[in-house]
Amino acid sequence: MIISVPGTSANLGPGFDSLGLAVELRNKVEFHPSKFFSVSIKGEGENNPRLKGNNLFVGIFNDHYSRLTQKKQNFKFTFYNQIPMSRGLGSSSAVIVSAIASAHEAAGIRVSKRRILNHALVYESHPDNITPAVMGGFNVAAVEKNKVFSQKKHLPSYIKAIVTIPNKPINTSKARTLLPKSYSKENAIFNLSHTALTVGAFFNEDWEMLKLATQDRFHQKARMKILPELFSVQKTAYESGALMSTLSGSGSTFFSMAYDEDAAMIANKLSQKFPDFIVKILDFDNDGLIIER
């Protein structure tokens, strides 16, 4: 059995804790019942000894498996990870979603994607990464009474993501402490109207609107100050023709979007200017969580 979940980019500028989309970087996990518990990791995190024991995946898997079966069983887990950790590309959401889906599969219980998403909310209270991780595509999401309500838009293949991944992580919970306790009415209206415009632009495929629509006054500046090169990443992306360029989740990655024919040139400019950062062109993912039985 293989369960896989895509990486995600959340916020997309003004849509703090609400907007997110999925990109074609996948974490896969394969597992079998076994006499002894074991974890093997290939790809991102393979040299991280902390992940070899009771990591975030294993803790959530065990919680759900024992709740669903009332049994204790050891498993052999093999992880194939493409999503870099603590870089704003939804590594924690992918782990949470895959652990919940894996536990249901291991218990022989078929469950809807919506149910998995609602379970994931227990571990990540903002829905902007977990929703595209489960559903794929571009999503707008809100939480009401511990449930996620969302709308999805399929993303076409003629637009690409360009991710600029710094060599330093930013931890989401720390990055959340940097935000102001309150916002002025003027800034709240700014973000509300720009989020609405961003959602309209995605649903109508009005990509030229995104540069204006994705401006933010809630979180980006305060977080980008941790890694000031991010201001020039954004400037370079826009000068090279990006359609939008925003901090990915809580950072440190910068997410840009471009037409297919412009993506290589923008990525080259970014690689030349920021040789210590990894720059990748990615397709968007429209599948979200995939369970291969």
Ligand SMILES: Nc1ncnc2c1ncn2[C@@H]1O[C@H](COP(=O)(O)OP(=O)(O)OP(=O)(O)O)[C@@H](O)[C@H]1O
């Ligand atoms: N492959 C993995 N296996 C186990 N735990 C992981 C894995 N990837 C991430 N994690 C856990 O998630 C934490 C990173 O979560 P964090 O929210 O800071 O980053 P992120 O999810 O990559 O960023 P963002 O939420 O901004 O997209 C790690 O410290 C680790 O505990």
Ligand SMILES: N[C@@H](CCO)C(=O)O
């Ligand atoms: N909306 C969350 C996303 C974290 O990936 C934040 O910005 O803190």
